[in-house]
Amino acid sequence: MSENTLKICIGTPCHLMGAADLLESVEELDQSLREKIELKTSHCIDNCCDQAPVAEFNGKVYQDLNPEKLYKIISENIR
């Protein structure tokens, strides 16, 4: 069981704003980082579609993401 949970929204507004890039960037993480994370997808997180793309890491919601921002969030908050 991984200690960290990353949930990426794959709803249409998030896909339009680059959710596929986020998913891809997670698969490209270093093995040492990747194996600590359980990746889930969500149909909608918090209804904040105007701030897409959205993801939730260890229970906290982050908006208006891109692969670089997501990487920073993961590396700063990983347990």
Add this chain to the structure above:
Amino acid sequence: MSQNTISEVVKLKRRLYVELLRLVKTRNLAEEISDLSKKIITKDSPRYRCCEFKERAIFEQRIKAVLGFNIADNKEITLKELASSLPRHEKNRNVVEVIDIACDSCPIDKYIVTDACRNCVAHKCVNACPVNAIVIIQNKAYIDQGKCVECGKCAQACSYNAILENQRPCSRACELDAISSDSNRQAKIDRDKCVSCGSCIAACPFGAITEISDLIEVAVNLFAEKSKLAAMLAPSFLGQLGYQQSAAKINYALKKLGFARVIEVAAGAEITAAAEAEELEEKIESNETLLSSCCPAFKSMVENEFKEISDLISKTDSPMSVTAGEMKSEDHELKTVFIGPCIAKKEEALSDQNVDYVLTFEELLSLFTASNINLAQIDREEKLEDAGHLGRQFAYAGGLQKSLEEIIAADFESKQIDGLERLKKELNLIRAGKQSYNFLEGMACTGGCVGGPFSMINQKLSKKLVKRFAKAERFLS
């Protein structure tokens, strides 16, 4: 990271799509369009240009392109006037256009000497230059741009990497050298060379090159005029509309959005493959070469730059054209909308009376978003089984070649090339009579349509999903 990782420029454009579509939906387009740039670009929104006023001025030109109007021809006309004139019934002329006030006039000089130059003793750059364009001025190498032939030898020779290749992103992306600069040093598109492949649009970090869109026109038809529309999905559509979205779910969602009919363009591709195979069999017998016709950018390049051999292009209609023809004969009231990753299809549609509109995947996704349809939350499906693998595999480079090999019993030699620059080299060989195979499959985009400039997902993944879908075939009852 995929090459298509979306930038702020792309996000801004997609946000604009959604905002405009919401105005169409609520029937407020003409009334509120003049205020849109003020609404989206405020004093506090992120600033990329000198001031919010310039940003808004650029934004308004962008809106014109989304409404479907050529920017240069409609400079003096207000957004409100343009919006009120929709739907229009003529087709646009230029598909790709420069938004001149958005173009930053990047430096034109291809090679420049940076401060890293130490005026060394060896002066390898001076020695390397075949045209003596480099002199030493004020303790630093200086390139006389009047003499420079842009060979790059100086940059390779410098021990400090002090000479920089500094090509404009748009002209670097253009494999046909169709971008030059005007008297204001802004990008200018040479219409005789441009094949509307869309590479420059994707490459410009300022978003200063844009396609002229059919999006709002389609939305007006869909939401206001209640026209009967047919969605024709390009063979590369798998996976483009979201993670784990099946073809059947997309079919259902498109109907929900308001499309009267949905069809795979792969169905037309099967007919194209059969017709092209017949043509090819004749060529094999007479030992001639046939060039594929399904990629409009490749076809245009041959017609523009290789007139002597343009009669080698297959006379067979493209899958889009065949599919649109079928739709019109099924119901002549249907308006046809091709949906794909391609800009060159917009150009092809201009001269095809059966194709009314061409949208990109991002434009379709904006339609869903503005209509509050979240595909991830849809749990209903409607089968989409219009084609088999012979048509579906057109989506990736080599697919058409494979289909023809399957259809034709006789042995023949063929070649497959993707990328305009590589194709250009090959066409030079063909023109010189140095190639003797019977068939050349030419795709402008690297990887074929799955690598199109307006693809939403990674090319490898896209190809995998298309292959899986092609294998599933249709089940004939």
